[in-house]
Amino acid sequence: MARPDTSEDASPQEIPGVSARKAALRLLDAVLRRGEPLDQAAPPILRGIERGDDRALATAIAQEALRWMSDLDALIDQATRQVLPQDAKARNVLRIMLAQALRLGLPGHAVVATGLPLLMGGPRRLAHGVFSAVTKANPKLPDAPSLPDAVADRWDVAWPERVEAIARGLALPPPLDLTLRNPALTDDWVAKLEGVSLAPGHVRIARAGAIDALPGFAEGAWWVQDLAASVPVRLLGAGEGRRALDLCAAPGGKTLQLAAAGWQVTALDKSARRVERLRANLERSGLSAEVVVADALTWEPDASFDAILLDAPCSATGTCRRHPDVLHRQANLAELGELQRAMLERAAGWLAPGGQLVYAVCSLEPEEGEARAAAFDLLTPVAVRDDELPEGIVAADGYFRADPGMLPEVGGIDGFFAARWVKSVE
Numbered sequence: 368m369a370r371p372d373t374s375e376d377a378s379p380q381e382i383p384g385v386s387a388r389k390a391a392l393r394l395l396d397a398v399l400r401r402g403e404p405l406d407q408a409a410p411p412i413l414r415g416i417e418r419g420d421d422r423a424l425a426t427a428i429a430q431e432a433l434r435w436m437s438d439l440d441a442l443i444d445q446a447t448r449q450v451l452p453q454d455a456k457a458r459n460v461l462r463i464m465l466a467q468a469l470r471l472g473l474p475g476h477a478v479v480a481t482g483l484p485l486l487m488g489g490p491r492r493l494a495h496g497v498f499s500a501v502t503k504a505n506p507k508l509p510d511a512p513s514l515p516d517a518v519a520d521r522w523d524v525a526w527p528e529r530v531e532a533i534a535r536g537l538a539l540p541p542p543l544d545l546t547l548r549n550p551a552l553t554d555d556w557v558a559k560l561e562g563v564s565l566a567p568g569h570v571r572i573a574r575a576g577a578i579d580a581l582p583g584f585a586e587g588a589w590w591v592q593d594l595a596a597s598v599p600v601r602l603l604g605a606g607e608g609r610r611a612l613d614l615c616a617a618p619g620g621k622t623l624q625l626a627a628a629g630w631q632v633t634a635l636d637k638s639a640r641r642v643e644r645l646r647a648n649l650e651r652s653g654l655s656a657e658v659v660v661a662d663a664l665t666w667e668p669d670a671s672f673d674a675i676l677l678d679a680p681c682s683a684t685g686t687c688r689r690h691p692d693v694l695h696r697q698a699n700l701a702e703l704g705e706l707q708r709a710m711l712e713r714a715a716g717w718l719a720p721g722g723q724l725v726y727a728v729c730s731l732e733p734e735e736g737e738a739r740a741a742a743f744d745l746l747t748p749v750a751v752r753d754d755e756l757p758e759g760i761v762a763a764d765g766y767f768r769a770d771p772g773m774l775p776e777v778g779g780i781d782g783f784f785a786a787r788w789v790k791s792v793e
């Protein structure tokens with residue numbers, strides 16, 4: 368008679384380090400089974416974990432498991448004849464165990480001691496066997512993560528010449544980019560933060576520990592914003608007291624940028640929860656904007672605007688370096704496309720003559736970027752110029768297009784798209 372598996376009788380919470388792994392497993396499940404963004408799933412899941420470093424570990428494990436999932440799955444499948452369904456708990460436990468061993472460099476005995484208790488009453492022997500077989504072979508992950516099939520199929524068609532570089536850009540978690548409230552102080556902040564600058568008002572630092580402990584955070588001298596995400600507002604130029612609408616504004620990185628560039632900003636978003644973060648960001652930076660919680664599809668302004676930034680809801684696939692969960696969630700591109708089209712049309716009607724509209728998405732899907740912009744004919748296009756972009760990025764067909772394979776020698780950049788139009792003065 369088979370002996371019962373009693374190797375781990377303690378409850379998961381009693382073994383140090385298990386709570387972080389349990390949280391990582393729940394994060395993976397939230398993304399893969401429930402289709403939730405990792406950022407949204409994390410707060411309730413991590414709330415019960417006391418130590419900050421355990422919360423950070425849980426997040427890092429889930430992120431690396433998601434980033435390298437196709438490659439980890441291939442190793443799992445090679446190590447067992449048993450077919451583990453994609454949604455089997457044992458597969459998810461193995462994904463997080465292998466992410467720790469092969470990506471985070473944690474010792475195998477610690478990974479086993481904290482991983483197997485997650486399979487209480489389940490196939491622990493199988494998981495142990497697979498983990499041991501994989502790690503004994505001392506496998507090397509490829510230089511670039513293999514993209515999930517659905518994503519590879521899309522990007523092989525959309526970016527046949529870029530897809531390899533994009534995957535390579537996904538291999539490493541990105542550095543931390545900051546946008547300065549006062550671009551004239553770029554050199555000072557580069558020195559204080561020991562960073563580098565790739566554009567005026569931008570400082571890049573190696574990934575830091577706690578962001579709120581960095582010099583300048585408390586007084587709101589800067590905010591976290593990928594270099595690519597800072598480009599759309601740069602395309603609108605200096606505000607000189609004119610009126611700008613930041614449509615879809617929360618959590619507010621671009622609102623702060625607009626206000627810092629001298630625009631008199633109205634910041635609108637329909638999510639009251641995200642608008643709270645926008646208000647907190649305004650308060651910390653000492654910048655001001657009129658804040659409106661409303662649906663862009665029904666709201667009507669009192670007066671026209673000299674500039675409108677539409678940072679539209681999108682698949683967010685351009686942020687896959689920092690949010691590898693986007694690679695595993697199926698965005699409804701048709702529904703998002705309809706929303707983007709409707710918002711663009713409404714925004715065009717709110718511009719004063721001579722006013723500029725910038726449309727932006729943090730997406731690598733041409734349907735949300737190039738094709739969406741090309742189909743919009745209510746305003747006059749104004750080509751984006753190379754000299755308006757960070758060094759090393761060139762305009763593509765008059766648009767700003769960045770992808771995570773660009774600027775590899777300085778730490779890369781998020782995927783982003785922006786287009787610009789002007790309302791003619793009749």
Ligand SMILES: C[S@@+](CC[C@H](N)C(=O)[O-])C[C@H]1O[C@@H](n2cnc3c(N)ncnc32)[C@H](O)[C@@H]1O
Pocket residue numbers: 614615616617618619620621622635636637638641661662663664678679680681
């Ligand atoms: C890409 S995010 C904006 C990021 C923001 N511009 C920034 O830089 O911090 C898109 C935003 O669109 C908002 N949104 C989605 N549908 C909306 C709608 N119908 N009306 C207004 N805001 C909407 C979401 O709440 C979300 O905050």
